[in-house]
Structures are given as C-alpha cells and as structure tokens.
Amino acid sequence: MATELERFIDCMEYESSLPRPNHELGVWPQTAERWIGEAPEAVSGFTWNWFWGEDGLGLDRRDYVPINYGFLPPYEPELIEETDRYEVRRNHLGVVTRALKEGSVHGGRMSMDQYLSFPVEGPEDFPDVRRRLTPAVPERYPADLDERIEAWRRRNVPLVLGTNCAANGFYWRARELMGTEALSFAWYDEPALMHEMMETYADLIIETSVPVLERIDVEYFTLNEDLSMKAGPLLSPRTYAEFILPHLRRMVETFKGLGVRYFAIDTDGDPTLLIPHFLDAGVDIVWPIERASNVSPQEWRLRFGRQLRLWGGVDKRVLPRGPEAIRAHLREFIPLIEEGGFIPTIDHTVPPDVTWDSFRYYMDAKRALLAGEFELLE
Numbered sequence: 001m002a003t004e005l006e007r008f009i010d011c012m013e014y015e016s017s018l019p020r021p022n023h024e025l026g027v028w029p030q031t032a033e034r035w036i037g038e039a040p041e042a043v044s045g046f047t048w049n050w051f052w053g054e055d056g057l058g059l060d061r062r063d064y065v066p067i068n069y070g071f072l073p074p075y076e077p078e079l080i081e082e083t084d085r086y087e088v089r090r091n092h093l094g095v096v097t098r099a100l101k102e103g104s105v106h107g108g109r110m111s112m113d114q115y116l117s118f119p120v121e122g123p124e125d126f127p128d129v130r131r132r133l134t135p136a137v138p139e140r141y142p143a144d145l146d147e148r149i150e151a152w153r154r155r156n157v158p159l160v161l162g163t164n165c166a167a168n169g170f171y172w173r174a175r176e177l178m179g180t181e182a183l184s185f186a187w188y189d190e191p192a193l194m195h196e197m198m199e200t201y202a203d204l205i206i207e208t209s210v211p212v213l214e215r216i217d218v219e220y221f222t223l224n225e226d227l228s229m230k231a232g233p234l235l236s237p238r239t240y241a242e243f244i245l246p247h248l249r250r251m252v253e254t255f256k257g258l259g260v261r262y263f264a265i266d267t268d269g270d271p272t273l274l275i276p277h278f279l280d281a282g283v284d285i286v287w288p289i290e291r292a293s294n295v296s297p298q299e300w301r302l303r304f305g306r307q308l309r310l311w312g313g314v315d316k317r318v319l320p321r322g323p324e325a326i327r328a329h330l331r332e333f334i335p336l337i338e339e340g341g342f343i344p345t346i347d348h349t350v351p352p353d354v355t356w357d358s359f360r361y362y363m364d365a366k367r368a369l370l371a372g373e374f375e376l377l378e
C-alpha cells in the first residue's frame with residue numbers, strides 16, 4: 001500500500017492513485033466544547049491538532065519543521081484594562097485590542113476584537129519592529145534540529161517547512177503592524193516604508209529557512225497571506241505587483257532551488273484577481289477556497305488549469321443541512337478527485353453550528369469520495 005507521502009505526491013502530480021489525501025484544518029474551541037458534550041466517547045482521544053492528523057477521523061499525518069519566524073523578542077503582553085464585559089490587552093505583536101469575554105472558550109472568541117492601536121504608525125516606528133525580525137538566529141530553530149533531520153530523512157509522510165501560520169505573509173504582517181485602514185493608505189502615502197517592510201519580511205523568511213533547506217528537502221511551504229475579503233483583494237493587482245510580487249518571486253525561486261517541491265498560499269476571501277500574480281511567481285497551491293466569497297475549486301480549475309493545485313472548497317454552511325445536502329455537495333467534487341491536484345477540506349475551521357453527528361456523516365461520506373467509491377454518495 002502506498003504511504004501517505006506517496007499518495008500526497010501522486011495527488012499533487014495528477015496521478016490516478018487512490019485514496020486521495022484526507023486533510024482538515026480544525027475546529028473552533030466552541031465546536032470542540034459542543035462535541036465533547038454531544039459525543040464524549042467518540043472524541044475522547046482527539047488531539048484537536050488536525051494539521052498533524054487525527055487517528056479517530058482517519059486524517060492523514062504530516063510533519064513540520066518548527067521554525068520561529070515571529071518577533072524575537074516579542075512585545076511584552078500586558079493587561080491594560082479589565083471589566084466584567086471585556087479586556088483591553090497588548091499582545092505579543094504590540095497590538096492593543098478590546099475583547100469581549102462573553103462566549104470565549106480557551107482563548108477563542110465568538111466575535112472579532114476591537115483594534116485600538118498598532119505598533120507602526122509611521123516610518124519612525126519600524127526600526128523597533130525590524131530589530132525583532134533578525135533572520136537565522138539560533139533561537140529560531142529547535143534545539144534538537146540535528147536529530148529531527150535524521151528522522152525526517154526516513155519519513156513516509158509529507159514534511160512541511162514551518163507549522164501552520166508560522167510564516168505570515170507580506171500583507172498579513174503589514175496589516176498586523178498597521179491595521180487595515182492605515183495600511184490601505186500607506187501603499188500610497190509611505191511607499192518607501194512599505195518597500196522596506198516587504199523586503200524585511202522576505203529576508204526574514206528566506207534567510208531563516210535556507211540553513212534548514214540546505215540540509216533537508218520538504219514537500220511544501222505555506223505562506224499565510226489573508227489579503228482578501230468577500231468581494232475581492234484588499235489591495236489592487238497593480239499595488240501587489242509593485243510592492244509584493246518581486247519578493248514573492250524571490251522567495252519561491254529560492255525555496256524551489258533548495259528542494260521545496262510545492263509552494264502554497266493560504267488566503268481567505270476571494271483572491272481571484274491576484275492568482276495570476278501568484279502563478280507568475282511560481283506558486284503551486286491556493287487554499288482554503290472560502291465558498292462564502294463566491295469562489296469554487298471547479299471555477300478556479302477551469303480558469304487557471306492544472307498549474308494551480310487546490311485545497312479546501314467544502315462549504316462549511318452545507319454541513320448543518322443534513323446528509324442529503326452533504327452528499328450532493330461532495331458529488332460536485334468527483335471530477336476534481338478523478339483528475340487530481342485537489343484535496344477537499346472544509347473551507348476553514350469548523351464552526352459551532354455543526355453538530356458532531358453532521359460532521360461525522362460528512363467525514364464518512366468524504367472518505368468514500370477520496371477512495372473513488374462514488375456510488376456511495378448517490
């Protein structure tokens with residue numbers, strides 16, 4: 001039987017081997033709490049870390065090179081104000097937010113925080129950020145890296161450079177530092193600062209990754225880059241081409257030259273207008289194809305062809321509608337499963353309106369889809 005690594009590569013290379021890889025992103029903390037109440041025995045052994053696999057659901061395993069691409073040192077977290085209803089805190093990124101307490105479970109909130117201030121308001125603030133982004137310092141790597149590399153050379157599962165959301169992208173980091181509104185103006189009002197930011201981010205990720213990639217090949221790398229809303233990107237293709245594309249191209253070329261087989265971009269919303277730029281830079285994969293933004297893997301395959309591999313695309317809003325709706329939705333993916341270059345997952349983490357029974361039914365039906373047992377979806 002083929003290993004999980006072999007099946008992953010076969011799928012990405014449009015080979016016909018089955019079953020296709022079985023991946024999912026995860027659940028909200030509120031969802032986990034609901035399922036623990038609904039089916040405590042069924043979920044008792046869950047790790048809830050689905051990027052690494054979940055035996056109780058038959059999820060394929062992956063392994064990760066745990067590189068720290070974040071701030072060193074981080075900003076000192078601080079509780080600034082607390083009431084019965086909310087907390088005002090400064091986080092490790094230097095961002096100050098007001099967050100409602102109601103509905104919080106293990107730090108996961110049911111509503112977006114209110115953002116009050118950001119660490120970069122102008123060019124004079126960026127040096128304090130840049131000093132925290134020194135590449136390739138020893139603290140960015142696990143102490144037992146040598147032993148891990150020896151084990152990874154014998155792997156039979158895909159190896160990924162960086163854990164999920166370890167390497168946040170150009171727009172993502174800039175938005176964290178400035179906020180969406182200020183960033184939207186900064187491309188025009190502070191172009192020198194923005195060029196410096198983009199170059200700094202690229203240098204951090206490339207220079208920190210090279211010492212590892214010179215010693216071990218990996219199957220893929222994900223740049224987490226949430227730069228779109230429901231109606232489209234939060235910056236124009238022209239702005240993207242000027243400020244980000246050259247650095248993305250440099251990153252992709254460096255990584256692939258050092259044995260990274262695939263380069264993925266994780267971006268929510270509708271990034272369709274920017275996908276030609278992604279492909280021009282050498283990106284292979286886009287996920288999670290968020291259906292509430294009126295995008296679909298079927299449409300992207302028709303538009304961009306096999307050059308673009310696709311992960312995600314299962315509409316989370318379908319799961320609460322019951323078995324018939326779930327089966328009908330999964331049948332839509334049969335041509336993509338047969339063709340390859342597609343791994344179906346729910347188009348983000350699973351929200352708490354999904355019962356355990358609905359999710360369990362979805363996973364059973366998806367297993368039939370991945371195995372090519374399409375008659376079971378009738």
